[in-house]
Amino acid sequence: MYKRMKGLGGEWVYHTVIIYKEMVGGGQNPVFGLVVAKPMLRLCKATFSDRLWAINVSFWFMPATFIQIVELFIKDLQTKGKSPYTTIAYKKDLEQFFEYVSLRGITSFAKITSEVIESFVTELVTVKEYTKKSASRKLNSIRTLFRFLKAQGVIPSNPASEISHPKFQPAAPRILTKLEYRGLRDVAKKDPRVFALVELLLQTGMKIGELAQLKIDDIKQKHLYIPKTGNIPEREIPLNKPSEAALKSYLSVRPNFSDSHVFITRTGKPMLIRNIRQVIDRCFAEVGIQAATVNDLRNTFIAHQLTTGVSLEYIARIVGHRRLSSTERFLHLIKQDVDKREVLGEL
Numbered sequence: 001m002y003k004r005m006k007g008l009g010g011e012w013v014y015h016t017v018i019i020y021k022e023m024v025g026g027g028q029n030p031v032f033g034l035v036v037a038k039p040m041l042r043l044c045k046a047t048f049s050d051r052l053w054a055i056n057v058s059f060w061f062m063p064a065t066f067i068q069i070v071e072l073f074i075k076d077l078q079t080k081g082k083s084p085y086t087t088i089a090y091k092k093d094l095e096q097f098f099e100y101v102s103l104r105g106i107t108s109f110a111k112i113t114s115e116v117i118e119s120f121v122t123e124l125v126t127v128k129e130y131t132k133k134s135a136s137r138k139l140n141s142i143r144t145l146f147r148f149l150k151a152q153g154v155i156p157s158n159p160a161s162e163i164s165h166p167k168f169q170p171a172a173p174r175i176l177t178k179l180e181y182r183g184l185r186d187v188a189k190k191d192p193r194v195f196a197l198v199e200l201l202l203q204t205g206m207k208i209g210e211l212a213q214l215k216i217d218d219i220k221q222k223h224l225y226i227p228k229t230g231n232i233p234e235r236e237i238p239l240n241k242p243s244e245a246a247l248k249s250y251l252s253v254r255p256n257f258s259d260s261h262v263f264i265t266r267t268g269k270p271m272l273i274r275n276i277r278q279v280i281d282r283c284f285a286e287v288g289i290q291a292a293t294v295n296d297l298r299n300t301f302i303a304h305q306l307t308t309g310v311s312l313e314y315i316a317r318i319v320g321h322r323r324l325s326s327t328e329r330f331l332h333l334i335k336q337d338v339d340k341r342e343v344l345g346e347l
Contacts, residue, residue: 040079065108066098073148085209093141109149114159116136117142125166132168139165162175167327172329174292174301181300181347183287194279196250197263200224201280201294202347203243205301205319207292212273214262219247231322240346307334318344 016141037051066153076085089094092155100120101112121139124130143160176184181202206251211225220236220246228234247262257268264270280294289327298319306327316327317322 005194023197026140048344052328060234066102069109069149069154070094070098070145073145076148081230083209083232086230087234088143089137090141093175094145095137097138097142109155112159114163117160118163121163121166132166133170136165136168136264173303173333174296175303176289176292176300177297180289180292181297184283184289187286189282192246192250192253193263194247194283197245197276197279198283198297201248201297203240204237205298205315207320208273210320212261212263212276215260216262217260226320232322235320236316237318238344240344242346283328289309299330303330303333304347305344311346 008191020235059066073094074091082090083268097117097120098124101116103118106116108110117139120142121135124135124138125132139160143158143163146155146158146160149155159196184198185195185202188195197211200206200214201208204224206214206224206226210229214224218227222239224237224239226235226237255264255266255268259268259270261270263276264277277294280297282291284290302315303320306312312324312331314325315321316324319327321327
């Protein structure tokens with residue numbers, strides 16, 4: 001339960017966590033409570049003389065103003081048509097930033113200077129070992145928030161506007177070799193659900209978020225319907241024979257729950273993005289595929305289709321690239337002495 005209290009710097013959000021001690025002969029006995037800020041509960045090591053059921057608890061306070069502003073900003077992004085995946089990423093980035101400033105005693109926007117923001121970005125790269133690409137994305141989230149605050153008249157200027165993004169060289173797309181993706185498919189065949197996940201990612205080029213949100217009614221004859229998400233318009237993705245067969249096989253053994261998501265857990269809940277990622281990562285590990293991510297299945301699809309002569313524009317439309325340049329970056333990885341067509345090939 002969320003409550004509010006008056007504290008240093010104004011109103012704070014807090015949440016009570018009860019620590020339980022294991023009683024002799026069994027049972028639990030409440031020992032004491034902690035006031036913990038939500039949603040940013042962080043864990044740390046602690047030592048107690050008694051055996052406790054929960055000992056790894058620490059707490060810190062975040063000014064309610066920060067939380068409220070983030071909520072308003074996210075609502076603004078949603079009204080502008082940003083996708084759920086984009087808004088979630090923004091929210092996580094900003095919560096991490098405000099955790100950083102709150103732990104340093106900063107309780108108002110007036111005290112958040114360009115130096116504070118720059119030190120946060122520097123710590124991400126040098127201490128927390130984030131990639132420069134990830135740090136750059138987080139800086140962009142902060143910059144966009146402060147641009148919003150300036151437009152709303154909350155602050156007179158944007159302290160993040162003059163901070164340079166960490167320089168990094170974009171890595172070339174990771175393309176699985178034929179040996180790798182065939183090995184991945186062989187391992188996945190042990191489980192109809194896993195095989196359907198792999199085949200749809202590899203044979204359609206769809207995003208992992210789109211796969212997680214795929215509904216039964218989105219499966220049409222010979223294609224999948226992908227609804228509009230953010231600024232990406234709705235589209236249809238053709239189903240080739242391997243993906244169609246894998247999907248049919250999974251649906252024949254899919255547990256009969258009321259949830260309309262295609263991919264569900266054994267308890268009938270929708271598989272989340274992290275669930276799907278964990279499944280694919282386990283397959284990578286079993287095959288021995290290194291330095292690969294779920295998105296590399298999408299990369300492999302794009303590169304393969306370009307190699308077989310599918311037109312750049314058609315692939316961009318199928319995979320939902322808003323900019324043709326996003327698809328063009330794969331061209332240097334393939335041979336271009338093929339005739340262009342608009343029929344997808346099989347992997």
